[in-house]
Amino acid sequence: MALAIMSSGGDAPGMNPAIKKFVDYSYKKGEISYLIYDGLEGLIDNKIKKATHKIVAGIIHNGGTIIRSSRSKRFFEHEYRQKAYDNLKAHNITGLVVLGGDGSFRAMEKFSSEFDLNFVGIPSTIDNDIYGTEYCLGVDTALNVIRDALDKIRDTATSFNRAFLVEVMGRDCGYLAIVSSMISGAEVCVIPEIPFEPKSLEKRLKKEVKEGRNYILAIVAEGTKKTSEVHSWLEESFGLETRVSILGHIQRGGNPTVYDRMMAFDFTIIAVDYLLSHSNSSKVVVYQKGEFKLIDIDVVVSNKYKMPQHYLDAINYLD
Ligand SMILES: Nc1ncnc2c1ncn2[C@@H]1O[C@H](COP(=O)(O)OP(=O)(O)O)[C@@H](O)[C@H]1O
């Protein structure tokens, strides 16, 4: 038996600790382990290398993924999925762990519907947008990066009469935006899940500006595509000079936090144990109400992640 691990789609802090645990734990279990480099592109091109302790030494504290990742156009075509499968077979790989987001899991669902695979996915994306799990690797680190940026922006914001608009990542999901707003004391948060209603916000904020508020901090999720609309609204409605910061890819970097390292540890051990005791599985390890579970990949990809209501409600309590 041989096991392999790969990263796919957007990298996330926590992937390296997961890769290290995968190699060390597989060894402990007496299994040969492989590293697939460059994500699905590398799987197609046979960039598969036997893992050693040396390769994974000293990586636990690093963001990104030492085996790199990719977004692959070719994997949408059957011909290349066949190549990918042949490469796994050629190495006698009987179990595969994929660190990826919802796109990667759609890829794996397609792949496992066509070929005889034994696969477990570990949710890994800063977006926290995967159905069935309350947590994805990388989210806590990304939130800490955003928190640090917002704390710094607030320092300068409080020193001027200005509004600040910060755009955060998350693809179509507002999770990063709403949690960042809650923990930074932002006055405005705009997310894809809730219509942006400037009129009701305006009433409250105009009163506060009149009473002496000298700055406004607004957080906008990239998925709303409303950064420039909110920018104009802040300038025109409140007469405040407004500065925009698009945090961009710094949100994907940084040393994995304690929480991401712990989650990587648990997710990986569960994935390896499952692969070693099953064949022909297509599962994703998920975290629900303090427990880890394995659910079918088709359930994960055929449902859309819904943000818990208490987070959505939090928008009404920002002030
Ligand atoms: N329906 C699909 N069929 C085959 N491959 C897919 C499918 N959806 C996504 N993929 C592959 O998965 C890769 C990773 O997905 P992507 O959405 O980019 O990242 P993430 O996994 O982080 O969400 C894509 O670049 C593509 O190669």
Ligand SMILES: O=P(O)(O)OC[C@H]1O[C@](O)(COP(=O)(O)O)[C@@H](O)[C@@H]1O
């Ligand atoms: O790095 P890229 O290709 O520009 O992609 C940016 C996107 O990747 C993310 O950082 C992570 O998304 P995924 O994990 O789904 O790939 C999104 O928040 C963002 O929209």
